[in-house]
Amino acid sequence: MAEQPDKTNAAPRAYYDELDIDVGMFPVMWSAMTVGHLLATDLDRVCRPHGLSIADANVMGAIRFVQESKPPRAADLALTLRVSNAVLSTRVAKLEGKGLLLRIPDPTDKRAFSLKLTKTGEEMILAVLSGIGKRARFVRSYKRLSEQDQQSLMRILTELQNRME
Amino acid sequence: MAEQPDKTNAAPRAYYDELDIDVGMFPVMWSAMTVGHLLATDLDRVCRPHGLSIADANVMGAIRFVQESKPPRAADLALTLRVSNAVLSTRVAKLEGKGLLLRIPDPTDKRAFSLKLTKTGEEMILAVLSGIGKRARFVRSYKRLSEQDQQSLMRILTELQNRME
DNA sequence: TAAGATTGACAAATCAATCTTT
DNA sequence: AAAGATTGATTTGTCAATCTTA
Numbered sequence: 001m002a003e004q005p006d007k008t009n010a011a012p013r014a015y016y017d018e019l020d021i022d023v024g025m026f027p028v029m030w031s032a033m034t035v036g037h038l039l040a041t042d043l044d045r046v047c048r049p050h051g052l053s054i055a056d057a058n059v060m061g062a063i064r065f066v067q068e069s070k071p072p073r074a075a076d077l078a079l080t081l082r083v084s085n086a087v088l089s090t091r092v093a094k095l096e097g098k099g100l101l102l103r104i105p106d107p108t109d110k111r112a113f114s115l116k117l118t119k120t121g122e123e124m125i126l127a128v129l130s131g132i133g134k135r136a137r138f139v140r141s142y143k144r145l146s147e148q149d150q151q152s153l154m155r156i157l158t159e160l161q162n163r164m165e
Numbered sequence: 166m167a168e169q170p171d172k173t174n175a176a177p178r179a180y181y182d183e184l185d186i187d188v189g190m191f192p193v194m195w196s197a198m199t200v201g202h203l204l205a206t207d208l209d210r211v212c213r214p215h216g217l218s219i220a221d222a223n224v225m226g227a228i229r230f231v232q233e234s235k236p237p238r239a240a241d242l243a244l245t246l247r248v249s250n251a252v253l254s255t256r257v258a259k260l261e262g263k264g265l266l267l268r269i270p271d272p273t274d275k276r277a278f279s280l281k282l283t284k285t286g287e288e289m290i291l292a293v294l295s296g297i298g299k300r301a302r303f304v305r306s307y308k309r310l311s312e313q314d315q316q317s318l319m320r321i322l323t324e325l326q327n328r329m330e
Numbered sequence: 331t332a333a334g335a336t337t338g339a340c341a342a343a344t345c346a347a348t349c350t351t352t
Numbered sequence: 353a354a355a356g357a358t359t360g361a362t363t364t365g366t367c368a369a370t371c372t373t374a
Contacts, residue, residue: 019291022298026226028315029204029303031322036201037247038329039194055364061191075334082202087365089336111334111373126184133187138194141328149321150193156310156318157196163306164203220342240356252343254358276351276356 042137050128051098057132059091060100060125063115071114073106082165100124207302215293216263222297224256225265225290228280236279238271247330265289 016023044054052060062080066072072080078088092115095101100121106112117125133139142150181188209219217225227245231237237245243253257280260266265286271277282290298304307315 021294028319035326129186152317153321154193156314161200
């Protein structure tokens with residue numbers, strides 16, 4: 001996986017060809033993983049002063065956006081966030097302990113809970129989202145791309161995401 | 166952070182505007198994080214049958230590519246892989262224990278070690294890289310993009326990466 | 331039988347502290 | 353004082369097992 005782009009000269013490429021290794025794929029995979037990692041680190045840095053991790057902010061942000069229609073159930077949220085029920089359960093317990101969200105028993109299904117932000121949680125996530133818009137390195141970097149590149153990136157990433165899941 | 170793209174209709178957007186929250190940025194951040202996560206999971210799945218994690222494969226792959234010129238030192242590798250010395254130290258110890266790489270004392274600096282794959286390690290990483298090329302979902306998804314989109318994605322991701330680090 | 335949720339065991343990453351060498 | 357490397361404490365995520373309800 002990890003290589004320097006400028007190392008892919010003719011000689012090693014022929015070598016890998018013999019072994020049936022598609023070296024040309026590695027730079028783009030490396031970039032995608034690196035950007036994902038830098039982004040997560042970047043957002044985490046912005047969230048920390050609020051006492052939240054980016055994982056916490058994802059949970060609360062997802063609830064915030066969805067709850068405009070209807071408070072989401074925990075299992076649905078786990079699916080949206082692509083984490084296991086176990087992980088979500090732990091995060092929710094922590095956030096509930098901090099008074100940022102509520103676990104509301106689902107009246108139609110005794111197994112299930114709906115999740116809802118408290119007033120404090122609501123204010124917290126809005127502050128964090130605002131902070132991300134203002135202080136995230138990714139946002140600044142992205143906005144310096146050409147309008148066309150911004151649209152291309154969004155479109156291609158969405159396409160890749162749909163195909164991979 | 167986490168929202169459904171189709172939720173960004175006019176009413177909530179105005180609401181967030183008042184709070185000075187740039188909602189338009191969130192879908193692209195969400196996609197970038199998701200693709201990064203899916204890619205890591207995807208590659209990890211391919212690596213597991215060989216008894217390696219994707220993190221292990223990154224270490225070995227980086228050594229493999231660089232060592233054609235000169236075995237890299239641990240600190241340089243940590244920089245390349247964007248992990249702390251502490252993390253690299255742990256991974257290296259594990260891989261050395263499995264007989265996949267060697268820690269060679271640097272003759273010019275008594276603090277430092279150079280890292281080199283063993284014969285077994287070399288064979289292992291080449292098998293893993295070959296497996297990634299053949300079985301990774303990302304590779305199949307990426308190759309179904311148009312030639313132009315493949316190039317755009319690579320170019321834009323590289324640009325973002327350079328600006329963020 | 332399967333789905334929603336939770337718990338505990340284990341693996342991995344981060345951070346601070348430490349040791350040696352420069 | 354600073355850099356290379358390592359260790360231990362804390363946190364976080366993954367996995368398997370469990371409990372309750374559908």
